[in-house]
Amino acid sequence: MDFAFFLAPVHYQIPPNSAGGYLGLLNSSTWAGTSRTQIMTVEFESYSNGDKDPPMEHVGINDNSIASAVYVPWDAGSNSGKLANAWITYNNLSVFWTYDENPVFMGNSSLSYVFDLMKTLPQWVKIGFSAGTGQFTECNTIKSWKFTSNFKTKQPKPSNKFSF
Numbered sequence: 001m002d003f004a005f006f007l008a009p010v011h012y013q014i015p016p017n018s019a020g021g022y023l024g025l026l027n028s029s030t031w032a033g034t035s036r037t038q039i040m041t042v043e044f045e046s047y048s049n050g051d052k053d054p055p056m057e058h059v060g061i062n063d064n065s066i067a068s069a070v071y072v073p074w075d076a077g078s079n080s081g082k083l084a085n086a087w088i089t090y091n092n093l094s095v096f097w098t099y100d101e102n103p104v105f106m107g108n109s110s111l112s113y114v115f116d117l118m119k120t121l122p123q124w125v126k127i128g129f130s131a132g133t134g135q136f137t138e139c140n141t142i143k144s145w146k147f148t149s150n151f152k153t154k155q156p157k158p159s160n161k162f163s164f
Contacts, residue, residue, distance in 0.1 A: 002023045
């Protein structure tokens with residue numbers, strides 16, 4: 001059972017048969033990743049999906065694939081039902097999570113991966129959350145979320161030309 005934050009091209013279409021370990025985002029023909037896949041995910045994995053996954057519950061950063069480029073073990077079972085707070089930042093890609101009741105993010109991370117978004121993703125992307133389960137069920141609730149960017153776009157210069 002997977003829950004993920006993702007970045008994908010703005011016109012990305014969810015492929016058929018993307019349930020279970022495919023995060024609801026990929027399928028058996030796209031899971032291994034190619035330059036055409038163009039998707040980045042941070043997954044919170046509460047069930048190991050065999051050969052595609054590490055052999056334990058984990059948090060992973062996935063680069064164009066279901067297979068985690070980097071991961072750390074995560075004890076989802078003993079934290080079931082607890083409110084978790086997660087920060088996903090991109091300077092390099094970093095993930096921090098805590099179960100503290102009054103969390104304070106100090107810039108440290110639980111997991112990080114050097115990742116060049118410009119090599120994987122197009123200029124315009126969508127962000128979102130996705131989940132997939134197989135024969136089991138899982139309930140994930142997003143209590144709140146916030147997206148901020150300091151990306152500056154160039155405004156076109158006003159033209160002094162007139163046409164009639």
